[in-house]
Amino acid sequence: MSLVRLTVPGNILLLGEYAVLEEGGLGLAMAIDIRVRVEASPAESLLIEAVWSGSTLSWTPGRPGESLLIDAVVDAVTWWLRRECGARIRVDSTDFFSTDGRKSGLGSSAAVSVALVCGLLHAAGALSAARGLEARMLAMRAHRRAQGGRGSGYDIVTSFHGGTGLFRGGADPGWDPCALSGDPRVLIFAGPAPVSTADAVSCYGRWKERNPGAARDYLQESNNAILSFVRAGSAAQALPWLGTCRKLGIELGRSIGVPADLPVPPGLDPHWCKALGAGNELGLCLLPPGAQMPPDHGGLRVVPRADTGVTWEE
Numbered sequence: 001m002s003l004v005r006l007t008v009p010g011n012i013l014l015l016g017e018y019a020v021l022e023e024g025g026l027g028l029a030m031a032i033d034i035r036v037r038v039e040a041s042p043a044e045s046l047l048i049e050a051v052w053s054g055s056t057l058s059w060t061p062g063r064p065g066e067s068l069l070i071d072a073v074v075d076a077v078t079w080w081l082r083r084e085c086g087a088r089i090r091v092d093s094t095d096f097f098s099t100d101g102r103k104s105g106l107g108s109s110a111a112v113s114v115a116l117v118c119g120l121l122h123a124a125g126a127l128s129a130a131r132g133l134e135a136r137m138l139a140m141r142a143h144r145r146a147q148g149g150r151g152s153g154y155d156i157v158t159s160f161h162g163g164t165g166l167f168r169g170g171a172d173p174g175w176d177p178c179a180l181s182g183d184p185r186v187l188i189f190a191g192p193a194p195v196s197t198a199d200a201v202s203c204y205g206r207w208k209e210r211n212p213g214a215a216r217d218y219l220q221e222s223n224n225a226i227l228s229f230v231r232a233g234s235a236a237q238a239l240p241w242l243g244t245c246r247k248l249g250i251e252l253g254r255s256i257g258v259p260a261d262l263p264v265p266p267g268l269d270p271h272w273c274k275a276l277g278a279g280n281e282l283g284l285c286l287l288p289p290g291a292q293m294p295p296d297h298g299g300l301r302v303v304p305r306a307d308t309g310v311t312w313e314e
Contacts, residue, residue, distance in 0.1 A: 004122050005313040007035040008115040009306035010096060010106035011158035012188070013277055014284060015229060015245045016167070017260075018204045018252065019222040020152035025169040026226045028178075029158040030186065031306035036093045036111040040119030043088045046074070048116070051090065052108075053097035072142035073113055077120045080129075080138055087123035091115055105188075105282050106303075110155035113143040118310055131310070136160045140173075150201055162309030166230055182235030184286040186303045188276060191262040195279030200258045204278075207256040214255070222248055235288040239271060242286065246274035253279070267294025 009031040013020065016027025048059040048070055059070045061084075077085055096108035117139040121130035129135060139160065140153045154167045157175045168174035180186075208215040225244040232238035253260030253275075262280040264270040269291070276284035285300070287293070293300070 003039060003041040004119070006038050006040075006115060006118055006122075007311045007313070008038070008111045008118070008159050009162055009309060010034045010036075010108060010111050011155045012106060012186075012284075012303065013154055013158075013167075014186075014286075015226050015242075016154075016222065017249055017275075017278055018201070019219055019226075020154045020167055020169040021150075021201065021204070022219050023170040024223070025152075025219055026223045027152070027154050027167040027169070028164070028226055028230060029154050029167050030164045030180075030303075031158050031162040031309060032106050033304040033306035034095050034106055035306070035311075036091060036096070036108065036115045038089060038091045038115040038119045040087055040089045040123045042123045042125075043086045045086050046084070047088050048074075049090045050112075051092040052094055054094075069109060069113060069142070069146040070116065072145040073116045073120070073139070076138045076142040076145070077117060077124070080134065081121075081124055081126065085120050085124045087120055089116065089119045089123065091119070105277070107155045107159060109146070110139075110143055111159045113139040113146075114156060114159050114310060117142065131312070135310070147198065150198065158309075160309045162306050164305065166226070178230050180286070181229070181232045181238040182289050184235065184272075184288050186305065187268075187285040187287055187300050188303055189265050189283045189285070189300050191275065191280040191283050193281065195258065195281040197278050200256075200278035203256040203258050204252075211255075218248065218252055239288075242274065243271060249275055265294065265299050267296070268300075 011031050014028045019025035020027035050057040093108045117135050118130045140156045143156055144151045152169045153173045163177050166176045166178050225241045229238050229241035249260040258279045260275040260280050262283050264273045268285050273285045276282040
């Protein structure tokens with residue numbers, strides 16, 4: 001079996017933030033055409049070279065602990081294969097980092113998990129599994145372990161399938177491809193300060209334990225707003241539901257102590273903007289058809305959508 005190359009896109013969660021952590025919680029997610037690149041080939045022993053933003057890590061089974069994510073991926077694939085896997089793999093996530101070495105916040109760890117699982121399975125000769133839902137399952141198992149058992153898996157599912165989809169959270173997540181009403185341009189912009197997703201999720205969990213009724217109400221209202229947004233026949237019909245999602249996010253953020261309100265860059269309509277993901281580290285704008293980019297848009301980034309998920313380049 002010869003060298004194989006594959007790429008995996010990043011991802012963002014447009015709507016649904018904390019709701020996707022719950023069984024049956026809905027989220028609207030989109031794959032981003034910024035990709036992790038992998039080269040994999042069979043070998044007698046296992047060597048994984050990880051490359052990102054000018055840094056390199058060489059991982060071997062005899063030196064675990066250098067990367068919790070690689071440890072978890074190798075363990076998951078070994079468990080499924082019921083044998084050790086020999087391979088030479090190079091995984092490059094450089095495109096997910098800015099020139100100063102900061103992460104872009106576009107789901108690089110999930111994309112790396114999917115890419116490594118697919119590369120390992122292919123190198124082991126499990127070709128159908130490498131292209132099937134087994135790879136998605138193993139990537140989710142590994143990614144959750146690396147995150148301390150947390151994580152909805154929306155990022156794994158989105159990077160695996162590509163496109164835009166309605167995600168349903170739970171032990172066995174669901175994914176239904178869909179389209180954005182009016183086909184808006186997706187913009188992101190920086191918020192006030194970095195936010196730890198893990199810390200935000202912990203704050204949400206503590207609030208939920210203290211306020212189970214309010215948590216149920218939030219989940220129901222969020223699911224209803226997201227379904228209504230997805231089913232809207234036009235951008236004008238979708239706008240009120242985007243506003244509902246923004247309001248729910250801001251109110252929940254205040255309740256759990258992780259603010260989700262943020263200033264909107266000049267020239268953007270705030271009605272089309274909201275926080276992206278947990279907290280307010282990043283902002284999202286769904287620029288409707290016909291709307292013009294602000295003349296000074298240096299702080300805005302147009303996010304390219306990825307119509308495909310795992311892409312093989314044999």
